[in-house]
Every structure is written in structure tokens, then in C-alpha cells.
Amino acid sequence: MIQVYRPETLAELFELLARLEGERRCLAGGTDLLVQAQDAPPAAASWLDVSAVPELRGISKEKDRVRIGSATTFADCAESPLVQGYAPALAQACGRVASPQVRNRATLGGNIAGAAPDADAVPALLSLDARVLLGSERGSRSIALGRFYPRPCRTVLRADEVILGFSVPAKKHLRGAFLRRGPRHVPGRSTLSLAVSAVLREGAFIELGIAVGAATPRPVRAPLTEALLLQRPWGAETLAAALETLQSELPFTDAPGASAAYRSHLAGVFLKRALAEIGMGTESAFGPE
Ligand SMILES: Cc1cc2nc3c(=O)[nH]c(=O)nc-3n(C[C@H](O)[C@H](O)[C@H](O)COP(=O)(O)OP(=O)(O)OC[C@H]3O[C@@H](n4cnc5c(N)ncnc54)[C@H](O)[C@@H]3O)c2cc1C
Numbered sequence: 001m002i003q004v005y006r007p008e009t010l011a012e013l014f015e016l017l018a019r020l021e022g023e024r025r026c027l028a029g030g031t032d033l034l035v036q037a038q039d040a041p042p043a044a045a046s047w048l049d050v051s052a053v054p055e056l057r058g059i060s061k062e063k064d065r066v067r068i069g070s071a072t073t074f075a076d077c078a079e080s081p082l083v084q085g086y087a088p089a090l091a092q093a094c095g096r097v098a099s100p101q102v103r104n105r106a107t108l109g110g111n112i113a114g115a116a117p118d119a120d121a122v123p124a125l126l127s128l129d130a131r132v133l134l135g136s137e138r139g140s141r142s143i144a145l146g147r148f149y150p151r152p153c154r155t156v157l158r159a160d161e162v163i164l165g166f167s168v169p170a171k172k173h174l175r176g177a178f179l180r181r182g183p184r185h186v187p188g189r190s191t192l193s194l195a196v197s198a199v200l201r202e203g204a205f206i207e208l209g210i211a212v213g214a215a216t217p218r219p220v221r222a223p224l225t226e227a228l229l230l231q232r233p234w235g236a237e238t239l240a241a242a243l244e245t246l247q248s249e250l251p252f253t254d255a256p257g258a259s260a261a262y263r264s265h266l267a268g269v270f271l272k273r274a275l276a277e278i279g280m281g282t283e284s285a286f287g288p289e
Pocket of ligand 1: 027028030032107109114120121161162163188
């Protein structure tokens with residue numbers, strides 16, 4: 001049997017997570033959890049509906065970081081001027097996933113906690129150097145998103161912990177792009193997603209984050225490609241070297257209908273497009289795809 005609780009404060013949520021025994025799951029938008037429970041109903045579980053806890057909602061700027069509550073929906077994130085300004089790759093990702101109906105319910109916290117390799121918000125947040133804020137009765141902690149998934153499909157979330165939210169540095173003049181492709185017959189699944197977040201000055205990269213999702217066992221940054229683009233002067237040769245590096249540095253995997261070779265090729269195509277979208281494309285630098 002599934003027992004559902006609806007705490008109205010963070011303290012109440014923490015207390016329930018600490019006190020209840022057996023399987024405890026937060027219920028946010030329910031777009032993953034309800035589907036999973038339909039496919040494989042749990043014998044016994046406690047679901048804690050987090051939608052009434054005000055501390056988990058909203059987007060704010062705090063000093064030099066932007067904080068996004070875990071129960072913020074994709075729709076609210078995509079429309080937020082703060083997210084559009086300081087995390088443009090995330091605004092694009094949130095605006096492109098699923099359908100408007102799903103975007104109005106599905107939350108960022110549920111997307112990240114689910115640990116699906118193709119969760120679309122993850123590469124966008126990785127490219128932004130996001131931190132995950134976790135809380136429990138024992139206190140709170142913050143961890144780099146890159147360290148939140150110790151193994152594929154696993155998180156460091158403890159049984160009594162909840163994701164409070166995410167924070168990203170509030171960098172001025174940040175540009176971003178997010179691209180994804182998925183199989184037409186399976187809505188919501190990505191074959192590959194790629195996010196770029198960058199600060200440019202006089203035609204060169206000052207800061208750069210590139211992350212890939214869906215096509216590797218867990219979403220990852222591409223540090224060798226980033227270093228190459230940061231170090232070399234921009235031009236056709238640098239672009240060609242960056243594409244080659246991206247395709248060789250990541251462990252692309254095979255999936256039904258999308259071989260590792262196809263995903264590697266697609267990553268190159270998406271990187272070219274993403275760099276063009278943020279203003280690094282030139283006719284001469286971009287050969288045919
Ligand atoms: C038709 C359809 C289309 C979809 N399309 C896409 C798509 O294009 N891209 C994509 O990435 N995803 C897609 N999804 C998957 C899903 O919508 C997302 O993963 C969504 O972000 C999950 O959020 P939620 O609020 O619904 O999570 P829930 O279903 O409520 O929860 C998901 C998991 O996260 C945990 N959780 C939720 N909130 C917290 C928290 N604050 N702290 C700790 N754990 C928490 C839950 O316990 C559960 O394990 C789609 C789903 C459907 C049904």
C-alpha cells in the first residue's frame with residue numbers, strides 16, 4: 001500500500017523523512033513516480049508530496065548565485081528572467097522538454113533525483129557548474145552536481161534527505177545553448193543532448209562549460225574539449241580539433257536505434273550548432289555537416 005503525506009513546512013517534511021520507515025519517496029510533479037508505480041507498484045511505500053512546502057519553490061538571486069527551488073516546474077524555470085539571464089542553457093532545456101502539460105507539472109528536483117541518463121536538465125546544469133542543495137533533520141549540505149551521481153543511475157541522496165534546490169553562479173554576459181534529439185516513437189526520451197554555457201570576450205572563450213547527456217552512462221562534462229577551446233585562438237582548425245576531441249573523449253554507448261558511432265557523430269553536429277548559436281559560428285569556420 002502507498003501512504004501519501006502532504007507536509008506544509010520544511011521541518012514537517014524533514015521529520016517525516018526521518019521518522020518513517022521503509023521506502024520513502026518525495027512526490028513532486030509525479031510525472032516519473034506515478035508512471036513507475038503504474039509499471040511496478042511498490043508493495044509498501046510512503047510518498048511525501050512536497051508541493052506545499054514553500055521553501056522548495058521559487059527562483060531568487062542571492063549575492064553572486066541564482067538559487068532555484070527543487071519543486072520549481074520546467075515551465076516556471078523556462079519563463080524566469082533570472083534563469084534566462086544567468087542560466088540560458090537551462091532556460092532553453094526547460095522550454096524544450098516534453099509537452100506544455102508535462103512542463104507545467106514536472107519539476108527540476110524530480111528530473112535530477114530520478115538519475116536517468118537522459119534527464120534533460122542535467123547537462124544544462126552541469127554546463128553551468130551547478131551545485132545541489134540537500135537538506136535533512138541533520139542539517140544541510142551542498143555538492144557539485146558533477147559529484148551527485150557517483151555511478152550511473154545512482155545519486156548520493158540519503159534516505160532521510162530531500163533536494164532543496166540548485167544554485168548556479170550569477171555570471172554576467174553568459175551565453176548558452178541546449179540541443180537535444182530523441183526517437184520520434186518514444187516521447188520524452190533523448191538520444192543525445194548537449195549544453196554549452198560560455199562567457200566570450202573579443203571572439204574568444206573566457207569561460208566555457210560543455211556537457212553531454214543521454215549518450216553516455218551518466219551525463220558528463222567534456223573537459224578536454226573545453227580546455228582546447230579555451231586555449232586555442234578561434235578558427236576552423238580549432239573547431240575541427242574540438243569536434244575530434246569531443247568525439248574521442250566521451251564514452252558514447254549503444255542504444256536501440258542509436259549506435260555509439262551515431263551518437264558520437266551527433267555530438268559533433270550539436271557542438272557546431274551550439275557554438276554557432278552562442279555567436280562562435282562563421283561561414284568559413286563551419287564546413288558541411
Ligand atoms: C510524457 C512524458 C514526457 C517526458 N518528457 C521528458 C523530456 O523531454 N525530458 C526529460 O528530461 N524528462 C521527461 N519526462 C520525465 C519527467 O517528466 C521528468 O524527469 C521530470 O522532471 C520529473 O519531475 P517530477 O516533478 O514529475 O518528479 P516525480 O515524478 O514527482 O519524482 C521523480 C523522482 O524524483 C524524486 N524527487 C522528486 N522531488 C524530489 C526532491 N525535492 N528531493 C528528492 N527527491 C525528489 C522522487 O522521489 C522520484 O524518485 C517525461 C515524462 C513524461 C510522462
